[in-house]
Amino acid sequence: MERYDMHTRRIPEATIRRLPAYLRALTLLDEERITSEALGQASGYTSEQVRKDLAYFGAFGTRGVGYEASVLAQEIRRILQLDHGVRAVVVGAGRLGTALVRHTDESSRDVVIEAVVDINPAVIGQQVDHLTVEPLERLETLILERDIGMGIIAVPPSGAQAVCDRLIGAGIRAILNFAPKALVVDAPNIFIQHIDLTLEMQALAYFVGSAAHSKP
Amino acid sequence: MERYDMHTRRIPEATIRRLPAYLRALTLLDEERITSEALGQASGYTSEQVRKDLAYFGAFGTRGVGYEASVLAQEIRRILQLDHGVRAVVVGAGRLGTALVRHTDESSRDVVIEAVVDINPAVIGQQVDHLTVEPLERLETLILERDIGMGIIAVPPSGAQAVCDRLIGAGIRAILNFAPKALVVDAPNIFIQHIDLTLEMQALAYFVGSAAHSKP
DNA sequence: CTATGTGAAGGTGTTCACAGCA
DNA sequence: TGCTGTGAACACCTTCACATAG
Numbered sequence: 001m002e003r004y005d006m007h008t009r010r011i012p013e014a015t016i017r018r019l020p021a022y023l024r025a026l027t028l029l030d031e032e033r034i035t036s037e038a039l040g041q042a043s044g045y046t047s048e049q050v051r052k053d054l055a056y057f058g059a060f061g062t063r064g065v066g067y068e069a070s071v072l073a074q075e076i077r078r079i080l081q082l083d084h085g086v087r088a089v090v091v092g093a094g095r096l097g098t099a100l101v102r103h104t105d106e107s108s109r110d111v112v113i114e115a116v117v118d119i120n121p122a123v124i125g126q127q128v129d130h131l132t133v134e135p136l137e138r139l140e141t142l143i144l145e146r147d148i149g150m151g152i153i154a155v156p157p158s159g160a161q162a163v164c165d166r167l168i169g170a171g172i173r174a175i176l177n178f179a180p181k182a183l184v185v186d187a188p189n190i191f192i193q194h195i196d197l198t199l200e201m202q203a204l205a206y207f208v209g210s211a212a213h214s215k216p
Numbered sequence: 217m218e219r220y221d222m223h224t225r226r227i228p229e230a231t232i233r234r235l236p237a238y239l240r241a242l243t244l245l246d247e248e249r250i251t252s253e254a255l256g257q258a259s260g261y262t263s264e265q266v267r268k269d270l271a272y273f274g275a276f277g278t279r280g281v282g283y284e285a286s287v288l289a290q291e292i293r294r295i296l297q298l299d300h301g302v303r304a305v306v307v308g309a310g311r312l313g314t315a316l317v318r319h320t321d322e323s324s325r326d327v328v329i330e331a332v333v334d335i336n337p338a339v340i341g342q343q344v345d346h347l348t349v350e351p352l353e354r355l356e357t358l359i360l361e362r363d364i365g366m367g368i369i370a371v372p373p374s375g376a377q378a379v380c381d382r383l384i385g386a387g388i389r390a391i392l393n394f395a396p397k398a399l400v401v402d403a404p405n406i407f408i409q410h411i412d413l414t415l416e417m418q419a420l421a422y423f424v425g426s427a428a429h430s431k432p
Numbered sequence: 433c434t435a436t437g438t439g440a441a442g443g444t445g446t447t448c449a450c451a452g453c454a
Numbered sequence: 455t456g457c458t459g460t461g462a463a464c465a466c467c468t469t470c471a472c473a474t475a476g
Contacts, residue, residue: 006438014467020418021398035435044398047435048469055437063436063475079422086421099315103413111417149424150417174423176416182237182260191423193416197319200392200409201327201366202236205302206295207390207407208365222460230445251457263457264447271459279453279458 006055015053018045019076022053026073035066082110087146088176091163092154093118093126093133096178100154101128111150115142119159143170150174157181164192222271231269234261235292238269242289251282298326303362304392307379308370309334309342309349312394316370317344327366331358335375359386366390373397380408 025042026034036050043050054060054072057079061067077083088104090097093116104113116128119136126133134142142148151167153160153175160179167175168187175192177183180199183192241258242250252263252270259266270276270283276291277283293299304320306313309332320329332344335352342349350358358364367383369376369391376395383391384403391408393399396415399408 012467016422017415017419019422020415023418024396024415025398037435042398044400046469049467051436052438052468059437061436064434065476066435080418081421081425082418086424088417095315095318099311100413102311104417111421150420174420176420180240182241182258184260191420193420195411195413195416197316197411199233199236199240200411201304201320202239202296202298203233204366204390204392204407204409205297205327206232206235208302209297228445253457262447265445267458268446268460275459277458280456281454282457 007058009056011056015056016080018043018049018053019080021045022050023073023076023080023082026069026076029069031069033066034069034072036061039067077110080110086111086150087114087148088112088150088152089114089139089142089146089148090116090152090154091118091136091139091167092156092159093120093123093128094154094156097152097154098128100152100178101131113152114146114148117142119155139166140170143167143172148172150176153177153179155179223274225272227272231272232296234259234265234269235296237261238266239289239292239296239298242285242292245285247285249282250285250288252277255283293326296326302327302366303330303364304328304366304368305330305355305358305362305364306332306368306370307334307352307355307383308372308375309336309339309344310370310372313368313370314344316368316394317347329368330362330364333358335371355382356386359383359388364388366392369393369395371395 021043022039025039029038029042036047040047040050054067057075060072060075074083088111090100090113097116097118101113101116104111113131115134116131117134117136117139118124123133124135149172151172153163155163157179160177160181161183164175164177164183164185168185168190173190175190177192177194180196185192237259238255241255245254245258252266256263256266270288273291273295276288304327306316306329313332313334317329317332320327329347331350332347333350333352333355334340339349340351365388367388369379371379373395376393376397377399380391380393380399380401384401384406389406391406393408393410396412401408
């Protein structure tokens with residue numbers, strides 16, 4: 001018999017995906033206290049969603065008042081594991097890979113890119129921001145040595161599956177894939193997020209003609 | 217009284233978002249005929265999803281056989297409006313904006329970037345691939361003259377809302393937003409897709425600890 | 433009297449299971 | 455017989471409505 005109570009239940013993925021938006025809104029607003037209404041407004045969701053999402057993790061708010069921003073932010077960081085430094089490796093130091101390294105250096109210090117690797121001898125040894133491009137062979141070693149938990153795939157589609165397999169083999173369980181390729185994974189408990197610009201734009205094309213509303 | 221029949225109903229957004237993946241798989245596989253099973257495999261979805269998605273638009277398949285690839289691909293192009301050229305404008309010619317122009321030039325000729333604009337006089341007039349960066353003031357003119365239906369926002373968060381408002385004012389109904397900012401839209405029938413790297417990575421951090429499966 | 437926390441209701445999307453047709 | 459097309463069942467998510475606590 002399963003429990004379906006609010007607090008013992010597995011957290012919905014949709015909730016997890018909204019938490020970072022709440023965290024950013026809290027930081028930008030920089031208020032001491034905030035209501036679910038204001039937080040929703042700032043992050044692009046409804047007040048009910050905000051309250052329900054937060055309630056999965058306990059009762060952080062004060063009825064009639066709202067939430068204490070600093071407490072809430074720290075709570076969200078804890079839930080997302082951002083409080084104990086998540087380290088990532090970027091595979092592929094092409095245009096996209098280098099752009100990612102530079103991007104994450106200037107925003108979000110919560111997920112830190114610890115290494116960049118590439119298969120091309122011409123780019124190995126080159127400097128990308130504060131990092132030196134290392135050879136692909138060293139992937140597993142780097143993951144082990146630097147306790148890396150997240151892999152970011154920024155290689156051409158032909159190489160993506162092999163990289164994915166090696167990341168999983170090395171113990172990585174969270175992958176962000178920018179290669180325009182559907183990755184096959186048979187291991188359990190691996191979470192892959194795909195970001196595919198071409199697919200996004202083609203889907204958007206549909207709405208150029210017949211459009212509907214959307215949330216962030 | 218509303219109709220809930222398969223074929224008169226509004227197409228689910230989830231379906232629309234999978235169609236581009238099917239289209240790519242069809243192109244890559246380059247077979248004459250294909251089953252829902254094979255198509256699902258190649259695009260990362262189940263055969264039932266493939267069949268149900270396609271069935272919204274009619275019965276393209278042959279029972280006991282499968283689908284004719286070329287017919288199916290053309291059907292999907294038509295549904296997504298990719299058959300009559302969707303044109304887009306990129307706002308912001310920074311690192312991300314220029315990367316987008318270059319990216320879409322080399323893949324996907326289905327959505328064509330027709331113009332790049334920026335507010336910074338230092339970059340106006342510069343060449344990005346085959347395009348010349350034009351001044352932001354010309355945004356509305358360009359959209360009108362070149363019949364542009366899609367806007368891509370690649371400006372810093374502080375300027376994103378203003379750009380969004382102008383795009384909508386100029387008649388754009390489909391927007392791809394790369395600015396790390398929740399955009400507020402009150403006009404109806406506007407579709408906005410957000411791509412926010414920082415939020416994606418922070419959400420992924422959650423799964424570094426407790427992971428679950430995912431689909432492309 | 434305000435804003436949270438949460439059951440209940442309503443929607444949307446996915447999976448199952450099989451009827452129906454080549 | 456094999457694979458499509460599709461109701462029905464199920465799971466997930468969002469919205470509503472309100473009891474509840476400060």
